[in-house]
Amino acid sequence: MSKILFAVTPTVGHVNPMLPLGKHLAENGHEVFFQTSDLFASKVEATGMRFVPLLGNANYDYHKLGELIPELRTAQPADQTLIYLKHLFGDRIPDQYRGLEQTIAEKEIDLVITEVLFLGILPLLIGGSPRPPVISFGVTAPLWTDPAFSIFSGPDTTPEGRIRNIADNNQFLAARASGHRYVDGILDRLGFPLPGGYSLNTQYRLPDTFIQLGAEAFEYPMEDRPANLVFSGPLLPKATAPTKTPEWMNRLDPSLPLVLVTQGTLANFDFDQLVNPTLTGLANEPVQVVVTAGDSKSGKIISTRNAIVESYIPYELVLPRTSVFVTNGGYNGVQQALTYGVPIVSCGASEDKPRVAARVSWSGVGIGIKDGVATPQKIRGAVREILDHPRYAERAGSIGAEIAKVDALQTISRIVNETLARTGATYA
Template identity: 35%
Template structure:
């Protein structure tokens, strides 16, 4: 099925639908589902959000009912190493990813599933909309036939793990290779990935069995990508790899807008950003992988310290970020500014380049504003995101999560000096503007049928 842009769907909120929205208690997975929740409330639907206890006030402020996950499925993602014993000992890379898939995402499934079943007993929702990492919703589709459960819609806010004959497996961070040679490479790598993932599939089968749910045969990532009635990917053609064998449930729906930040307190130096007298380079490590600013923000500051023709803005996404940065580099270079929480919807329209560790949502926010990228992705799905940036022509993949200052300086110079990167990012901005993801989701809610399409 060839994805296509979606026109706005008329607001049919006069027919109220009972909807459950759900996400694991991780900020990057919860944020998009909260955006969907707020939109459905605005359209007049009755919505209950199931998720981490620290998001209760946010949910209630938007007019939805909040239900906390049970203690065996709730945790504070701001310190995952404290929440999950042994995680700190797992080396960054494949070992850490494997640990997280087993313990951060799969272990909480029985509690998630139990919470959904208990809620459905007193709130007979017609639709469940969940982040793809909320495995309790996947369990619902495996345990009950379509006629005996709500429609289940998965929303994926990260790089898709959907296997394909046209792509290398998720985790290899390899762009597509055309022709028969590419398909042969993909077949070999897919077989290798399935063998490597067999212990994870066995582990998932054991955890699902504890909840009374039978895990089907197949790879872990393949099953999770195909078990929902709808698998909605928050991206567009041109950035996501083509998959000729994608199931009918798979749909690219565009990127969700990030919070506008119109009421955010701006730093005293904000006029330096808006003055427009020199190119603006923004650097960030996102909201999750920013414990150690020396991974990307510090070397970027060092790399560009001598570039008085640039303004370098560090978005640290933590309240103590500017102080930590000063402690790491001494006095900030004259061309540098540092902030805690900077509203990207207000910052990126003035940016000429984003240096980032490759969060999927942050990269799409940059592309919505036509901003090219330099990406240093080393954890979670970030290497996959970085590979897509380079494949799409919108920036450079540094192929490491801890680049040196010289690597960053060269990449920044190349992207700023070659207008092709900016032009390609602008083309994707036009494509992204043609999609209406919230309207697409609302259309499926209004349809209330597993095969409903716009």
């Protein structure tokens, strides 16, 4: 029996994609430990995995990010990216690494599985001491750079385009340089200086294998593709029991297009960023609007005659009936919409969200609002454009068909077993 440790940032968008994989590996004979915050303990244990709490300041409740990092409450979306890098991800490195070391030693771990923003894995990868192999997963939009594309606007392989690509990518990295230096300082103090310094490319190239949980057709072609990179397709949560149809779904008019709106699980301090402009813009349109408010107070959301607001929306029930998905650009939500062939309006300015919007536009599955600023006019215009022109739904359906052809769990299981076989770990 092989012993596998999952080490995962304790937010929904990072934990949820990992749960079905851990459950699958546990059901197939591995002893699986899942290290994240206490908030997810019952969810982890319900899958048959063994929960291990993160230590110290790594064990936080993401519902209280505004208390944990007060700057987030007043920061503009574009400024939140650096705050997250420094204080949500960087500041957790020492305690994340301490927990990793302890668990690897105590449980005699054969393989570590982590995700792209669990930066506590970096000292393990840098250190040079004997360690288990590490497989990392991309649960967010890729932030890697490559000469074949501009991270802002996508691929352009013309001579002029390549020059612009390199300039754009350097600008992108320079804007995050203070965050990179901050992470370097933490690694230096821990005794793990990174040759050449940390950058956003680091977390993709250092793991033994990096698996991006998304459709390859949604991603830009690369010129300098890392040898360790694999695309598996999205790994979406599976319902453990039939989901009961909510009462409000029975009130939907099947003759009207349904617009599903979400502002994600982290960037929902201020619903004026996306939800309220969308509701205002669509208030007099011949559509039905369904809003998922997450864990925030829905009282901050305006009321319109054609909208239903719920704290939780069963995507597997609503997306098959959805005509347009309006999102702040959460990567997993976009992948889930594409699985059902739903075209997308993407508008977000923090974290990886501008990169998602750029891919939405480039791939033809919808409209990405470039500046990440939602206004009623922009959202109404984008929704109308998608409803009036079937090419967006056709392209989203095409990528959905590609996703249906791949079995992410099967692909990942094969890589896990091959990795364990190479390192001599046993499989029961």
